[in-house]
Amino acid sequence: MSPAKRSTVYDVAREAGVAASTVSRAFSNPRRVGAATREHVLAVAARLGYRPNPLAGALQSGRTATIALLVPDITNPHFFGTIRGAERRAKASGLTFILSNTEESGDNEQRQFERLERSVDGFVLAAGRMSDETTKDLAREHNLALVNRRVDGLPAAIVDDGAGSRQIVEHLASLGHRSLVYLSGPKESWHAAERWRALSTTAAARGLRATRLGPFSPRMESGAAAADAALVDGASALVAHNDLLAIGVLRRLAERGLNVPRDRSVVGYDDIFGADLCVPALTTLAGPHEEAGRMAVELLLERVTLPGTPTRQVVLPAHLVVRDSTGPAPE
């Protein structure tokens, strides 16, 4: 496949009349070699089309200049912001950024982790599905930062869904709703637990009845089941684990001849692309997910480059985007 063998440090060294170590340093540690020599080496290297083999470097140094982002579902728009933010931040530091899909499974996540552990300098785990214990174990041997998940002692960037969930309840309460259901996400989801906690306590404080149903997988297709379950419950407000589910719910309600927001109010989380395209446009909790992705990489980099730094957990504010899927309670 490759007729012309790739040139190595040795080829460049020979051609430039220096030692291999000098070539290496000319690339990776410029200040360790004279300016003139360096220039010369670089020129020769360019002429030979030399490019360092990152594998060889990593094998010796243990550093790969690469970080990985593990995401439960790449095609879930919820993660777009996170992905984009993390990627931008990584590239800004000259790091290779790789993205891997864990398919909503903790086992899978761990498997990916193990596959990549030697090939990257650190991991960002978005919405990690592994248990706290497993996560901590892995953190003992590797650099990692979390997004939207809180585990003792690990750096994390977290969108404040607790406060956001309170906003949702207050919004519903102010519209006169007396009851709500939470259509819950995957049971390993830290967010799902967090949201329910905040929803139920705030609901109690405001005198609303709150029920949790599910878990439902956070995709549009689950909307029908979720909507039907909610109708059995009878609550006037449905809070779905995410926008995909919420949109699925909207469709199902329409199918069953109910009008939103007249008969039922529906709220989602994430403010994904499509949330304002559907009819009625979805009321949803928007969060600075791009910022969260950026911040997670930032925290990871702190770990890698300044091992002494105390662990930080950064909380970012969310805000409710009110659209047409919520309205006054019926009757």
Added chain:
Amino acid sequence: MSPAKRSTVYDVAREAGVAASTVSRAFSNPRRVGAATREHVLAVAARLGYRPNPLAGALQSGRTATIALLVPDITNPHFFGTIRGAERRAKASGLTFILSNTEESGDNEQRQFERLERSVDGFVLAAGRMSDETTKDLAREHNLALVNRRVDGLPAAIVDDGAGSRQIVEHLASLGHRSLVYLSGPKESWHAAERWRALSTTAAARGLRATRLGPFSPRMESGAAAADAALVDGASALVAHNDLLAIGVLRRLAERGLNVPRDRSVVGYDDIFGADLCVPALTTLAGPHEEAGRMAVELLLERVTLPGTPTRQVVLPAHLVVRDSTGPAPE
């Protein structure tokens, strides 16, 4: 960070009373070692928590058991199917799959390529933005397969947009439209060229006037500019480079007080999530993109494992999904 040093082939070898080469072979070439020995080695390895360092292996063997998919924009729903298909196929063969974003730029794509070239066994380029020449050059030294792009002598999985575009024109013609504009995508996009070719020739054959406008970046935000340009042209049917752009166009037309499909018809490409959520629901060309991703990996693997195999270019049929954004021509 890692208190307990990772164990190596040598540790396992010592502990099991065999040579390092035997340990290596027990993992990577089982049939080359006696069944009993192998069992024993594996047991010891498990006890020591040994896991092969893929970097070290790759350095020597040149094989990484990893493939990369390069995508212009990870957050563009158009690529979801491709990503999913490619990932599934790769995992089915036990390969590590990594995904990288090229941000719609050929230069960026090439840079990513060079960063990863030594770390992967091959590349799948989805909607490659590099020139034919550059692509061929890279293919000389690396295994690669293309999605939705045709370059002489390179394996490719292609959704048949040509035929699809003809369907679009015929659909519009049958509704009485006498003119259309194509709101073009990025100028490096092979698809954009392909689509225009098919649209314009079919239009000519059917006696429609066809104009190309653009390039527009294939995102919702560009919809306003695209719509305005189209209105100046005056054509009754607007064919947008993709659904994102088409949705942007729909919004702009609504803003300007035009009714779709009464005043204008709008067609997109891709049938992304959201195409049937917006109002009016979008008529769009759907393609088997998941299958294309799967197939591209398949072709890549043929190259890697059976170097003799003739290069194949597989064409997959597309079909028009007619929804509410197209209707009879005005007047």
Added chain:
DNA sequence: AGAAGTATGGCAAGCGATTGCCAAAAGTTG
């Protein structure tokens, strides 16, 4: 001018696997 300090380059030993080659053991065959 001599001592002390700094900048620069080379030597060589790794990093942790893979693999070609060889030798011993085991299995076949006439």
Added chain:
DNA sequence: CAACTTTTGGCAATCGCTTGCCATACTTCT
């Protein structure tokens, strides 16, 4: 039972780069 083939395991070189240590050469200071 000798001659031959096949299995199985070990030796040691190798992949391409990094880096600790040492030897010069060049500054700087007293």
